[in-house]
Amino acid sequence: MATLVSPSPRHSRGLIPSGHLWLPRANLSACLRGTMVRSTVGHPLRDEQRINRFPATPLCSLSWWFEGRSEVLVADRPDTLPGLHSPREDYPGRWVLSGPHTRPSTSYCADPTHAMMVMFMPDALHLLTGLEPEALTNRLVDAQTVLPPDWIAMCEAVQHQPDDAARMDCLEAFLEPRWQACRPTQMLQTQRYGDWAMHLAQRAAVSAPGRSLRQLERRIKRWAGLPLRELRGFGKAEQAFFDTIAADARQGTVRWADVAAGAGYSDQAHLCRVTRRITGYAPQALYEGIYGDEAFWAYRLWV
Missing domain, CATH: 2.60.120 (Jelly Rolls)
Incomplete structure (x- = not known):
């Protein structure tokens, strides 16, 4: 079960x-x-x-x-x-x-x-x-x-x-x-978004005739609903989320520049823009909401 x-x-x-x-x-x-x-x-x-x-x-x-x-x-x-x-x-x-x-x-x-x-x-x-x-x-x-x-x-x-x-x-x-x-014959067991996006791209490349970039993108979007670039963006954002939780658990504070670098963002401002787009909040406001606002219960479940 x-x-x-x-x-x-x-x-x-x-x-x-x-x-x-x-x-x-x-x-x-x-x-x-x-x-x-x-x-x-x-x-x-x-x-x-x-x-x-x-x-x-x-x-x-x-x-x-x-x-x-x-x-x-x-x-x-x-x-x-x-x-x-x-x-x-x-x-x-x-x-x-x-x-x-x-x-x-x-x-x-x-x-x-x-x-x-x-x-x-x-x-x-x-x-x-x-x-x-x-x-x-x-x-x-x-x-x-x-x-x-x-x-x-x-x-x-x-x-x-x-x-x-x-x-x-x-x-x-x-x-x-x-x-x-x-189910596909070759499956990915872990479901972190970044790994899944990469696996999806590999499946698209070998699943049917036609391997041009446009054909691969069309295949991925048909399977996943979003283009590969956006799926990879979710992978970075998820990595930043878990890095934030890990940093908080280790030292009780979070350095956003370190989180941005660890997740592959160009700088802290880039992390802030993506976090706002995905959650509606800047990283610090999201962090405070997770631990202090009832409305963020769904985020707390993954903590």
Whole structure:
């Protein structure tokens, strides 16, 4: 079964437990990046604590709500992040499929909510369902309108399981035989974004006739929804994130110039620009938010 990873014990006063991160069983590690489960049931929250901040991501996701519901917060302008008083939109269906996102996103839970987000590698979702991640990029869609019938039956079965462990068992029992039937012969076991982008490029180069740069880029974008350059950018950003956490654990402080150099950025300003584009925040503000703001619970799960 999936492995439950305990959240970091480091929480500032006033923060509730971040939730749980489930890592997939080994034979699904090239298919699933992980599953985030979050419940605010039984926790009193102020209105501003009901906001959820998510970074841009190359992943696709499938989400369930077992109690309560979320709403999308819509920014007034493309260069700003939405806040408590921003316009709200309903999610498009009972179960929601999300494609890769090139911008950070924000949601709001007006009531106590228990939800689960399963994060798929986009090329794996393409192999499993035939869906084109490129057509899902920056979109949220009603899963019942795009997924195959057996997937909808699986969504229904997961919805009615008694607890999170049973939900993960149900999901993985469904995925395992289907992934074994369609997975590539050469798979990458680790799913750090940088390694995955490189592996994807190698697969694209040998998977079909036609090896011009344009043909390779088209193939990668069809599988992953984003161009190779952007996937590599996510790899650098992820490296910077984990380097930040490692530096904090070692010495209790973070030198952003060192993080920038270690992740391959030209300088600290370059790191700042990319971090703002992916998360909406400068590195120091993001760091402070992770350890002091309820809205950043999704980031804390990966810490």
